[in-house]
Amino acid sequence: MSAVQTVSQPMALRARRIAIRFRPTRMVLNVILGLIAIFWLVPTVSLLVISLRPASSFGVSGWWTVFTAPTQLTLQNYRSLFSTGLATGGILDSVVTTALITVPATILVTVIASLAAYSLVFGRWRGRSAVFMVIVGLLVVPVQIALIPVAQLYDAFGHLSGFNPYGTLPGVIIFHVAFGLPFGIFLMRNFYTGIPKDLLEAGRIDGAGEWTLFRRVVLPLGLPAAASLAIFQFIWVWNDLLVGLVFLGGNPHHTLTIYLYSFTRTLANDYWVIATGGIISILVPLIVFFSFQRYFVRGVLAGAVK
């Protein structure tokens, strides 16, 4: 036993690696996990293949027949969807609408949450921990609780000011920002607490204002967390269905998820639209996911409490 403990670290590591390599069950494990990985890929592949097959073949032969007859692949579905251009209610219009909601909602949440987190961590006012507790409490509040009152609020605001946010993009954005903030503040605050307070105290003694400290010290240091938050929020809003469905109301411009949902009831006839539109809709989140995977994962890990 004592001999084991005295073996130097690299040697122990090497011994362990060898042990792993020659374990007979390791091969079985690789095969099982390989099958699981394939299983996990199949739905995405099926969507891609259906979008690349002629619309008329849906329901006649399964998408998997493509492996024996690959010549059936065509870009016709994409051409059909893109042919209407930016016409209201079309797929490209939906991409634009989704982006017009997602980008502002993401920027607003990231900026406002960073400011609030700064105030909660580096501010010198009383009751900061109480406020943080309220934020933590708000983390899991379901959006459903606010749908009807906010819709009424929008109406009331419309009567007062002449601009009713209900059914407009700002209406959707305002709602998304509100429900993104608790998590945003939570994430940024947890990150900011790791920044040494001395850094700011030094600045304060030298007479730097809070804005300067935020802008030149905390914001740059907190960029990794801000990136996590922004990516998390981006994918969250991009993929939302419920908030868009409620607050876009009768708006002729749809988000991508609403666009897809509108074809759910005519599934058999229009599945080519769903498959093609589905691929287009997951393209942006996928690009974001693969470009910023580590930030996204970090956001998810931090959001485990949401």
Place this chain on the structure above:
Amino acid sequence: MAALPRRRSLVLRHAVATPAAEPGGAATAADALAETGRPPGGGWRSHLGSIVFLAPAAIWLAVIVGYPLVESIRDSFYDNSSTSFVGLANYRTVFSTADILVTFRNNVIWVVVAPFLLTFLGLVFAVLTERIRWATAFKTVVFMPIAFSMTASGLVWNSIMNIDPHIGMVNATMETVSDWFSPPGLYPVDTSAGQSVASLAATGLRAGPGGTLESRALVSPGSTALLGMIGISPETLQLVGAQKAETPSAAAGAVSGLVWRDFSPSHPTARGQVLPDEDGIAGLSLSLVSSTGSSVGTTQTDAHGDFRFTGVSAGSYRVEVASGNFSSGFTGIYWLSGTQSITPTSGLNQTAQALLSIPLVDMSMIIAYLWIWAGFAMVIIGAGLAAINREVLEAARIDGATEWQTFRRVTMPMLAPVLIVVFVTMIINVLKIFDIIINMAPSVSQANTLATELYNVGFASSPPANGIASAIAVILFLLVVPVIYINLRRIR
């Protein structure tokens, strides 16, 4: 004794990263000061400055989250137009309306089944990926669906679980396996659609035991049997290559005969005669059954519908048309059925039936849900696993603990807090489940949950029932209150 690789997941390294006190940070602050050159101030101004930073978030949250929370509670005690106070009437309606009670049942099913399976799956994946070299690739593949909208995922699984084996991959796979063991007959009869084999008998035939047809009259060697069938489409006959019916000649020591389509387009009412425009029924599997019920020979009809059992000893027999000819094979399982329950509900009254059945669609949707979220559970549990002090595990092994004992007695207790986080997160997530339901479940559905019902009642119906929708919203909120409490305690 196998050891866990020391290599920690990529994920964790980033997850636990906290900003280091870089010297660059201080430099930035100093630079900033040099730039602004503001005179030393601070004091009340800095207090005000930092509290002002909270203002946008505070106002936003107060107006769009805080106020609506209170307003929803108020609305739940008012009528559907939010004008007059009705007390608990909305809640009474919620708990006495069958359609809404069903949504509670579905929420219970989701909450009981999904978080448990998900945490288990995440744990298994997290533990197993620690032992392979391509863990990063595996994690990426399994984690990827989180980037998709639940709408897109729901629609993908909608096609995968489609009842038609030409669309749904699950049913296609089952069809392939099923055809292997019991291939469909040439003349399928869809009994589930109300068709019966007996209705195919026209002349000299009647329903036999076990879904077969048998000759009405007894036959003996040297005789000829004429067996007419109806209800078989010309398309089917064309497909199997059937030709004009021809009456065979009798042969000694053999039972001969003809099975034909006893329907002539030119003489639609004529039965029992073999007419020139009538086709034989080709490829039909027949057997010759003795009076004791045992089969003494089998044969198949040729393209003209003719058959002959040779070498038959004297006696009287019946010709039997095997049930396999009419087997419709595998016709697909309706995975998204809102009415088909996976638990037996016979013998219960209607309300109990509604509340105790577990619709198949719920299970199908939970499978789709697992596909989306397993990566999430795996990554979080994986990070928890990697954070466990390896020396503790090493010590257990050195003390002679087996792999399983180490996992069960050391890893699991240390991992428990992480598992609880995943479990609780998933419960909250599942309570609000919406996108998957409205994109996978059939339109008039027994699969509605609180969230979809709230949308249906409060927004999709006209006029919207604000009072009832608010009551549902408040119930949904009350269900997450314990989680708020847990979170607060944990943070503190």
